[in-house]
Amino acid sequence: MKVLILGAAGQxxxxxxxxxxxxxxDSLVLYARNAHQRLTMKDxxxxxxxxGDFLDEEALKEALTGVDVVYLNDMGNTEAVKTVIKAMKASQVKRFIGASILGIYDEVGGAFREWNQAMIGSSxxxxxxxxxxxxxENSDLDYTLLRLTWLYNEEGNENxxxxxxxxxxxxxxxTREAVARLIVDILGDTSDQFIGKSLGVSEPGTDWEKPSFY
Structure with a gap:
């Protein structure tokens, strides 16, 4: 399998x-701004x-050559996401995994909702x-959206x-480590259970009023 990682310099x-x-x-295409300054070849x-830039459709189409799956590390620029979708359609690449954030459907409740709203709700x-x-979701891509809660690093914690x-x-x-593990699990799944899904992603046992690091 050949995987295109958009935003490959991210954590x-x-x-x-x-x-x-x-x-x-798997073979990997690592796509990022100033990629050669920020990334070192490992294999x-x-x-x-x-x-390349996420808004550069021609660069994206070139990077998509022979690609089976696209992972987009940040969906914070809507025009960039639309450009990625357009490039994927032109390149006849269907499988897409994108990292989004919690709260996009107003799905967060309780005290955590109040804290989260205060932090990013109206931004x-x-x-x-x-x-x-x-x-x-309105495209014809075979997508999986990951709605990530608040992120931190902890080596070995992939829960x-x-x-x-x-x-x-x-x-x-x-943890970012857990999110990476989830993506690996999704890429390795052959049942199509993740296609067309928008998944809330969190750590078990953290149903709190706010993250522990705030």
């Missing part, structure tokens, strides 16, 4: 890259580094995430729990 993308190189035979036989970033998710669209979001935090 989750870096963890995902390491897992895929270690645990699979010349399986990796390709591409410099331009939240609206962009809502619009980006809608664009993906995640999932909620479905329409269910209350549960969980105030999750």
């Amino acid at each position: 989750i993308a870096g963890l995902l890259r390491d897992h895929l190189l270690k645990e699979t035979n 010349e036989t399986r990796e390709k580094i591409v410099e 331009p970033r939240m609206q962009a995430q809502k619009d980006s998710a809608k664009a993906v 995640y729990s999932l909620t479905q669209k329409g269910e209350d979001f549960i969980g105030a935090q999750v």
Whole structure:
């Protein structure tokens, strides 16, 4: 399988890259702004580094050559997401996994809802995430959206729990390591159970008023 990682210099993308190189035979296309300054080749036989912008449709189409799956590390720019969708359609690539954020369906409840609303609820970033998710859901892509709760790092902690669209979001935090593991699990799944799904992603046992690191 050939995987295009858009935003490959990000933290989750870096963890995902390491897992895929270690645990699979997948080939990787690592796409990012100033990619050659921010990324170092780890396996010349399986990796390709591409410099480009998410708004550059031609660069995206070139990077999509031979690709089976696209992972987008940030859906905070709606026009960029629409450009990615357009490039994927032109390249006849259907499988898409995108990292979004919690709250795009007003699915967070309780005291955590109040805290989350105060932090990001009315921000331009939240609206962009809502619009980006809608664009993906209205496309004909075989998508999986990941609605991530508040992120932190903890080596070795790959525990995640999932909620479905329409269910209350549960969980105030999750590690980037767990998110990377989830993406690996989704990429390795052959049952199509994740296609057309928008998944709330959190750490089990963190149904709190706010993340522990705030």
